[in-house]
Amino acid sequence: MSLDPRLADALARLPDYLGSHVLVSVTALAIGLGVSLPLAVLSVRRPVLRGVLLTVASVAQTIPGLALLALFYPLLLALAAMSERIFGAGFSALGFLPSVLALALYSMLPVLRNTVTGLNGIDPRLREAARLFGANAWQRIRDIEVPLAMPVIMAGIRTSAVWVIGTATLSTPIGQTSLGNYIFAGLQTQNWVFVAFGCVAAGALALAVDQLLALIERGLATHSRPRTIGGTFGLAVVVLAALVPGRALPHGGYVVGAKPFTEQYVLAALIEQRLAAAGLPSERRAGLGSAVIFNALKAGDVDVYVDYSGTIWTNEMRRADTKPREEMLRDVAAWLRDNGVTMLGALGFENAYALAMPRNKADRLGINSIVDLAAHTAKLSIAGDYEFFERPEWKALRAAYGLNFRQQRTMQSDFMYQAAANGEVDVISAYSSDGRVAKYDLKVLADPRHAIPPYDAILLIAPKRASDDRLAAALKPLIGAIDVAAMREANLRASNGDVLPDAVARRLSEQIGK
Secondary structure (H helix, E strand, C coil): CCCCHHHHHHHHHHHHHHHHHHHHHHHHHHHHHHHHHHHHHHHCCCHHHHHHHHHHHHHHHHCCHHHHHHHHHHHHHHHHHHHHHHHCCCCCCCCHHHHHHHHHHHHHHHHHHHHHHHHHCCCHHHHHHHHHCCCCHHHHHHHHHHHHHHHHHHHHHHHHHHHHHHHHHHHHHHCCCCCHHHHHHHHHHCCHHHHHHHHHHHHHHHHHHHHHHHHHHHHHHCCCCHHHHHHHHHHHHHHHHHCCCCCCCCCCCEEEECCCCHHHHHHHHHHHHHHHHCCCCEEEECCCCHHHHHHHHHHCCCCEEEEEHHHHHHHHCCCCCCCCHHHHHHHHHHHHHHCCCEEEEEEEEECCEEEEEEHHHHHHHCCCEHHHHHCCHHHCEEEECCCHHHCHHHHHHHHHHCCCCCEEEECCHHHHHHHHHCCCCCEEEEECCCCHHHHCCEEECECCCCCCCCCEEEEEECHHHCCCHHHHHHHHHHCCCCCHHHHHHHHHHHCCCCCCHHHHHHHHHHHHHC
16 A cells, blocks of 8 residues: 555654754754843842843744744844855844744743742741852852752743743744745645644654753752763753754855745746756755845745735835736836846736636626626625735725725735635735636636736846856746646645645646647
8 A cells, every 4th residue: 555645745744844953943042041040030130130031032022933933034034144245154034043033032932031039939037048158159050949949940941841842833934944835835735745744743843852851851850960860861852863864054055945835836946957867966045035035035945936016016116007918028128137036937827817707606796807896895705915015006995995894804815716716805915926816716806997017937046156157048948938727737736735736747747848
């Protein structure tokens, strides 16, 4: 009996995903402990400092994990650019560094709080007795107070470790490989094997680390000799280090970026396969947000990815007007060139935002275009993806047609189609190249006032790869080779959950070859 291909693929990716997850989690936890433990000890008899530290750590905990991780990326990107200007050398602001810093900050509250609580809970008479026996302040802390408070401190460390490991799954959108790659990719492609595998793996890792820390706690509680305690710590480090992969991207390898939706996973796999066929090593950074991925490309943290002319037009060029398709492509290419980014060309299909609704409801109400829709919006609800209601296209649609829906809902893009088909929402912000429009029998509404700009899929190359002839030669065959029908079929197959994006990309590649 053969193994389910989804499970086989998940197992094949486990060493890389698990090792990267362990590396970023342990590094963040070590930094968090290295900062919070001394600060906690220092603040025990300083109420003002203690209050400030606990307040700052508590505020950090109120920020959602994904938002905290995302906030560090633009900050580090600006610092990297400043370092490049001042010192002539920058650093990567994508992936590991912002993840470590955000997770380290996230780890501090339980350690600070428990260390302060444990030290404050010690009987003052014990401190006085130690002082009378001639122990100085440092000796009292090291030999009496910390050992007595250790059970409470270790409880905080264990809580912190579990929090960090769980939150590290959210580092995928800022480019850090982790067990969250399973979850984000699985949600986008309806691959519930990946989602379940990622959740179970993250949970198992958290439990394993918690038990390792419990082993250390028991060693400390029995007042073992320092050598034994050191051996316990050493065992924990060795076990965790064994999970960290030794594989690194070969020298000269390429980083292929992808945004967090099904089509992007397929296109990234297609690019990787083309590079592999040309003998060029690569790795994939999938699930990156629109602003993150473009900035990463300009900074050289991503070498190649597929974006859309309308996204560049609205998000990066800050344009609110629209132009005919070819004219817009020329303007976008010129703007990219001025900013050091190479547009290798358009792939041949358009993936535009479009308003869509169930065909039977649209026909019953006589709605064929957004002009028709405007007369009914007061009684209808609309769902959009995470970006849609904050994008210029939505503002342009409202201004052009006077849309005023009864309710707006934001949801995972893959769930919108099912929600529309089930009647849970009336209108969705669909994608014109998505095969689920046909699958769920949705009607795409005409946009006669052209509020939504064209969205040609375009292949972008990082500034540092602008003169890389091998890369250009490997990817040139994709230019103009993918029509919208082929992309709709690929999207539909990949979103069914039982076919992996890599397999869909291989089939798409075969179609291109014909």
